Amino acid sequence: MAAHFGRRLRKGATNTAVAAAVAAALVASQAPGVETDDAGRQSTTGAQPSADTPAGDGATGNSPYYTDLPPLESPSPAPTVGPVADPTATGDAAAGIPATVLDAYKKAAAELREAKPGCNLPWELLAAIGKVESGQAGGGNVDADGNTITPILGPALNGNGFAHISDSDNGAYDGDSTYDRAVGPMQFIPTTWAWAGRDGNGDGVKNPNNIYDAALAAGHYLCRFGWDLSVEDDLHSAILSYNHSTDYLNTVLSWLEYYRKGTHEIPDGTGALPANRSDDPDRSKPATQKPSPKPRTDPPSPKPPTPPSGGDAGSPTPQPPTAPQTPTDTVDHLEDGGTAQLTTMAGDAFAERVSTRAEGKDGKGVAKVRVRFTIVGDTDATFAGGEKVATIVTGTAGVAVAPALQAGEKTGAFTVRATVVGRSIPGVDYTATVTARAADALARTSDTVLSCTAGGEFAEQVGVRATYQGAAADGVAVTATLIKSVLDPTENDKGPYFKDANGQPVRTLSGLTTDANGLLTLPELYADGTAGTYMLRLTTEGGATLNVPLNVTAAETPSPTPSETTDASASPSASASPSA
Incomplete structure (x- = not known):
């Protein structure tokens, strides 16, 4: 989510109490939570999302997002020709999507139809997420190649009102070498972009600040685990995996429905910008122009009181309270969880699955820890569902089992690497081998x-x-x-x-x-x-x-015919003399 746009904020429609009430009614249903099973598929059964949900593996790291809802007026189903005289009165400003941004969404959806036809990704879903994450790249504040003119960065994920995600890219993407930040028009955190990034414009670079790259990456991210986005449960699971919040889900769904009713192209740089953010202290106020939010600072640590004169100098000095440790904080190392030999023929599924155990210093398993499994090397093997990365939460014994591996056609060895999400501790590598297809x-x-x-x-x-x-x-x-x-x-x-x-x-x-x-x-x-x-x-x-x-x-030699024999016998001998 962008901390600010650096552009003039424009209200898309009059935000009356009636409009807010009706819009809220559109999204009043509570969405299910997301759980990950041992096959790596996220399901929509289980607990509701909560503030303590691990954020290190979501697309945005559960960063703040814009909460503005669509106007009551349905958008025009046909493209609007020429400028709109008063877009704030008609809702057309909210319905319009900047030309380059709209092109990126449609191209990404078209590529996903070829790459993962079973996902049924609508481009309007990318538009809905792009609206909630960055106001369509800051109202289309991009150049002709789709690069954002002004960086779009979320707040530092320093644990102060947000998730705590320490720097993972040395500031390469977000310019912050202390903490990670969500980056670009689709607001990917660097740890997610590292494996989910795509080259959507064919320039050979995976750039989260490019709308074509970011839109394609978002499409692939939403199509993980074999999700079919035409199915409601799968659609909800995919959106919640992007940002694990029920309010986020409902906001995206409201914009998805709005864009499905019709939208149109507008010039780059002229899009309506949202004003309300999910981390606003009072989200009930109408949308108004806001200054850029100031960086949050941690409150000063309380100083221990000075012992009174003549007091007991030996009394212990009070210490400030320490933050409680999460399960991830207590992990000391990863161990192989009993993985057997990983070998199969090209085109076949591996019979064995990678199993990893997260352990504390006492050697006991640590539950509720996210373990990321990544396929590394020159291979076309994937996990079930076609992805090369899967994240599984450890069970009560501290064990996480990766989804089944599916071999491609490339033969040879590759690596499956297990790491702890949110911790910089050594991972565990597993060697898998694909042999040529065989017959006996x-x-x-x-x-x-x-x-x-x-x-x-x-x-x-x-x-x-x-x-x-x-x-x-x-x-x-x-x-x-x-x-x-x-x-x-x-x-x-x-x-x-x-x-x-x-x-x-x-x-x-x-x-x-x-x-x-x-x-x-x-x-x-x-x-x-x-x-x-x-x-x-x-x-x-x-x-x-x-x-x-x-x-x-041998070819048969043809026998002479009777006529050939007669002709031969009737012929005069070469040695015969003429009669006297």
Whole structure:
């Protein structure tokens, strides 16, 4: 949430008591809280959000946000052409979204439709969050590339009225080397941007101060855990994961509904700016122009009283009270929670899951600690739901179990790293390995004898089925080689052959792959002029081997026809002499 915009604040609509009452009625229902199960999916059952909810893993760190509600007037469903004479009277100023900002929302939603079609992310949700977080990037205070002209920074998360999140980026994003702050038009804290950041404008940089980058990152953030945002419970869970507050949820939902009724594009820099913030001491007052809020300062620590003259100098000096420790504060280290070997084939789910235990100095498990699991390395493996980061809260034994790992197509080793959210203590690394897709058996799909005459073409193509432990082995690489014999697997230099793209004979084919049913049909086979029995060998990753006999018979010599015989006998002999 921005501490201030540095621009003239404009009221979007008259904020009467009636308007406030009706708007409040639109969002009066209480939203459910968010809990994270051991699969890494957040559900909407359980306790309501509260002030002591850990903030270190939300998008904004539960930073303040703007609480202004939409005006009562529904926005125009069609774009407005030309300037609005009195936008504060019609509500059009609130409905209008600056051109570059609106473009960023729509492009992000379009990309999510391709990347995660099951999420059903509406661009209006990004607009609603952008309105609540930064007033649409400070009324569209961005340049043509989407970069904010004036930095949008939330207050220092120093624990004084806010969450306590110590600096994690050395001030690289927020300019604060002591505490973290929410950054940019979508108000990401640096610890979240570090893994959730995206390059939305294709410039090769992930910049939280760019509306295209921030909107795309917000879209991916909202589409975690396989959430379907067309389902109410999933929609609520996603919004609460952005900022864990029921009031925040209701405010975003009110703007979502408002934008769904219609909106229009307005020039950059002309958007209406909100005025009320969630950390205002009296949020019941009408929206008015406010000066930038002053930085909060901690109250001075109470000084111990001076013992009276002649008093007991040995009396203990009163000490100021200390803040109570959170479970996260008591974690001394992380331990492996009993994770077995992590190995699977490409395309398969890992049978084992990463398990980590948070322990105190006494070696006992610490409950209610957020453990972040991050996939590190050159891999396309993900957690269930398609994400590379998942955060799980430890149970009563101090154990957090990561969501199931899903292998991609890249083979090799990668790392799953477990760390404590909000603490700078060493993490625990787990090595996971993805092996190539394999088959342990190959069989022909036909028992027809394969034969042809020398110089001809085999009438039937070779078809095979690959299996692994009895199940169809899909996507398995197969190599086909015409060998000299079962005992000599050297590539043959005569007999049957395949043809390459130029029609030239080849006797080894690699890069063949079984289909979804484990089936593979080889290209056509041809025979040169050499008759005999030959062998085709098929091999796969995993050790499956199949030898297929090929018979090439000699071409038959055609017998002379009767007419050819008669003609030959009637011809005069070359040695005969003419009669006398």
